[in-house]
Amino acid sequence: MRVPALILFAVLGSVSAPSLAHADACADASDQATMNACADKALKASDAELNTLYKQIQGRLKDDADKTKLLVAAQRAWIAFRDAECDFDSSGVSGGSVQPMIVLQCRDDLTRKRIEDFKTDLSCEEGDLSCAVPPAN
Template structure:
């Protein structure tokens, strides 16, 4: 019975912790730096997802290419996660691991964001671009 109560409160505890004001510019302790890295990753991931949605919207008329995009994105996520696990493996188990891992994930996500932005700027007639220009 007590376990159910604790499980019911867990989302509330996580929510209040997630929205606590954190000064990332002056972070001095590991927990705060880890939290800031997580927030930066969340922001990059949100931008990536919005751009991905724009791309898949443009590909609605081409289900084969849309399927290729989905496959590419899934493969890219698997690569990103594996690369960052490897990159952070030297500090695995340490308190700095979340910071090193999240910084890597954020950096690779930001690079993917730039790729997506390039896809969305394709000009009509650009044969090297897989995403049609906006109508």
């Protein structure tokens, strides 16, 4: 009786196991290569969100070439800062297998903070003099 139940469980488990294993690969990562890949995946997702918000800000500044140039310069400087900061933060594990993950996690953390800044810029109210991004029409 226990054998058929185990077989049924194994069959049902194998049907859903690939999707569950894929979903939990990062949560249950136990080797450095997987943890590095998961950190890279997280950064790519954050970077995609950041780029979407950046394009929205550019869209709101389309009629102001001077502010657009300032935005581009600020974003380039921010990327240089983020990368340099994370290179510094990870220097304690320089050359180790964990370094890529530390760099990627640092970049992801700073990118998420930048996302929040962009969201704040995009939600400015009319008359907010501290905001360079005009409100949505």
